[in-house]
Amino acid sequence: MYEFTVGWATSAGPVSGHTTVEVRGVDLERDLEVRPNKRLTGRVVLEEEDKEPLPLANIDTTLLSGPVMPANAAYRSLSQSNGTFVIDGVPEGTYPVWFRDLPPDAYVASATEGAHDILTQPLRVSGETELAVFVRRDGGIVEGVVTDSRGKNIPDAVVALVPDGLAREEVNRYRKAVTDSNGAFTIQGITPGSYHLFAWPELEGAAYRNAAFMRRYEGKGEPVHFGRGDQLTVRLKLADN
Known part of the structure; x- marks a missing residue:
């Protein structure tokens, strides 16, 4: 089983496509559809009891292309002073999302894309995507x-x-x-x-x-x-x- 990914830049922005094929000793011909890459946005906030959520800066949000290893860090961004982050040029696909560089006593309590929990399941990127990330400091x-x-x-x-x-x-x-x-x-x-x-x-x-x-x-x-x-x-x- 082999995976093929292609991509290139166009005047309208980057495009890419992906397919999986199984080779069994015969020549293959496969059409591969390319689509515009996507933008992922989000915001990281600190959630505390009886307090308004506070934005967290410099939290590393990484989309992984495989198992959780630094070499598989495909796309990443650091949150700004207002807690927001942007990752541009993400091809359509499924990605585990890894949050790093949190305060030592903190953990990600919830991270969602709409109604989808991206802590327990990988993130599916198929269009413009927005994440809501809540961090707690009572780990x-x-x-x-x-x-x-x-x-x-x-x-x-x-x-x-x-x-x-x-x-x-x-x-x-x-x-x-x-x-x-x-x-x-x-x-x-x-x-x-x-x-x-x-x-x-x-x-x-x-x-x-x-x-x-x-x-x-x-x-x-x-x-x-x-x-x-x-x-x-x-x-x-x-x-x-």
């Missing part, structure tokens, strides 16, 4: 230390907070930290919900987001649950032990 906090099987604290270990169940499809729930020289770590801004904590002495990239990689560690993580503002302390063993 959960977990702190602790990572040890090996002998109880020795492990510096520079990678700690990953991985959501449970269907929430593993939600790119914005994952969190990562690296232990200090004493094996201690802190993770803030955790969206309310159920998770497992895992630790490795070293880990390449964001492998903890890969379902096939994580299958070998099922049952080895530390289960944790967070409500708004919850704070937990754990003693975490290396997943490879």
Whole structure:
């Protein structure tokens, strides 16, 4: 199975098209329709109890072309001082939306395009698109230390907070930290919900987001649950032990 994308600039703006074909040892001929690329706009605001929403600047909104890896960041924009952002030239298609550079204690509480929840499902871009993004600063906090099987604290270990169940499809729930020289770590801004904590002495990239990689560690993580503002302390063993 192969995916083909074409695009070029015109006097009226960029156009593009996309198709998927399966090659079975014979010549193929396929028509590919190109359409004008789209504009995506939105606004990021801070939602607090009994207060008017406040705009948030410098929040990174990224449309991904595949799994949640920096290399798959296809289109992105930073919010301005009034919380608004614009991403131009987006081809029609489906994109997971990744929000980054939030305040340390914050998480995205809701993000919608019309009635469509883009935290639990990818965003479908087929026309002019507007997002409404609400952030809260009462995220959960977990702190602790990572040890090996002998109880020795492990510096520079990678700690990953991985959501449970269907929430593993939600790119914005994952969190990562690296232990200090004493094996201690802190993770803030955790969206309310159920998770497992895992630790490795070293880990390449964001492998903890890969379902096939994580299958070998099922049952080895530390289960944790967070409500708004919850704070937990754990003693975490290396997943490879």
